[in-house]
Amino acid sequence: MLIQIIQYIKGYIKIRLVGYSPERFINLCSYHDILLWNIENAGDDYEMYITIKGFRKLKPILKKTKTKVVILDKCGLPFFLHKYRKRKMFFIGIVLCAAMLYVMSLFIWDIHIEGNYTQTSDVILDYLSAQKVYHGISKKKVDCQEVESMIRAQFNDIIWASAEIRGTRLLIHVRENTDTDVVDTVQEQGDDTVTDLIADKDGLITKMITRAGTPQVKVGDVVKEGDLLVLGRVDVLGDDATVVNYQFRSADADIYAKTVYEYSDEFPLAYTDKNYSGEHKFQVGLQILQKQIRLFQPKIPYPSYDIVTDEYPLKIGENFYLPLTLQISTVKDYTPVEKTYTQEEADAIAQQHLSEFLEKLRKKGVQIVENNVKIGIDGDFCKAAGKLLIEEKIGARTPTEMLTIPEPEERTEEE
Secondary structure (H helix, E strand, O other), X not given: OHHHHHHHHHOEEEEEEEOOOHHHHHHHHXXXXXXXXXXXXXXXXXXXXXXXXXXXXXXXXXXXXXXXXXXXXXXXXXXXXXXXXXXXXXXXXXXXXHHHHHHHOOEOOEEEEEOOOOOOHHHHHHHHHHOOOOOXXXXXXXXXXXXXXXXXXXXXXXXXXXXXXXOOXXXXXXXXXXXXXXXXXXXXXXXXXXXXXXXXXXXXXXXXXXXXXXXXXXXXXXXXXXXXXXEOEEEEEOOOOOEEEEEEOOOEEEEEEEXXXXXXXXXXXXXXXXXXXXXXXXXXXXXXXXXXXXXXXXXXXXXXXXXXXXXXXXXXXXXXXXXXXEEEEEEEEEEEEEEEOOHHHHHHHHHHHHHHHHHHHHHOOOEEEEEEEEEEEEOOEEEEEEEEEEEEEOOEEEEOOOOOOOOOOOOOOOO
């Protein structure tokens, strides 16, 4: 590919060799370092490509071999420029286009976020925009490390973030806390703040691994919300089993418990179905940053319709995005029809809602132990309600009470 680009920039010629000594001609060209390629037999003659510089050296070789060459085609940038040398506005347009592309390459036109599940891309983009990181910002004003720190500080469930600039794109990769780790409820705490672990919900302790601190509960204990699980203070005992000192370190433990979750869901049995006629119209628009421009917008004759819009960001290559987005909207005509779910259909929909909810819990590392949700029809509604017994990681942080050992009182001579 690189060789073809170089050949195009330098220019080359397609020639036909006519004569009785084509082999000698080719050998002499090789001897004088004249490059020939794509040599093909064309009846009694030969066709091939040669560089402009090589073509200018052919005269003595043609004379020696008593052959002739016929120019079939001229290819490459030099011939293109010579052909349009009188069209000044054309070349001015090329220069302006190149300058425009260079200027646009200095800005961020696309902010792409990957790895987010609980936090939507729109929420993160709105936050970044409030922090003056937006589409159209100059690359010089973007500090990737600062962007990473802002995201981690703003969203507690994002435990890792990485930002990098590629072309005109700001790529942000995040990793969310899907393992339901201990929630930090201590606000604005420093690195030296010592914390305890307390229960953030009621449950039955099923598994407990303590890495730092003093456990206050054990497997099989029933805890209430707010109960102390692991103390961040360790008592140092003397020979007489009395406390002589305290050691403080933030409690660190993995505590799992069986908890009960109340589930409820309902939806009406009556609904409006859409009977599409198959007729549709198209609308074409252009989005420049946040501004919408309608290029083609015919009048819509349908009383009821849906609009489905497909967006096509304009880009050069993979990472050179332009601040232009082509929007093609399809307006579909339909007739609303009032319908009512049958009991089987309503049960299937309610079961699907429940399955989707359980799947979200599983993605967060929650184990479903028992499912006691009942689905039924109540008047004009389908209702699903019940309790889910789940096993999950529990715990929240709270500051440790800092205690000091009282100084021993001085004894008198009589004592």
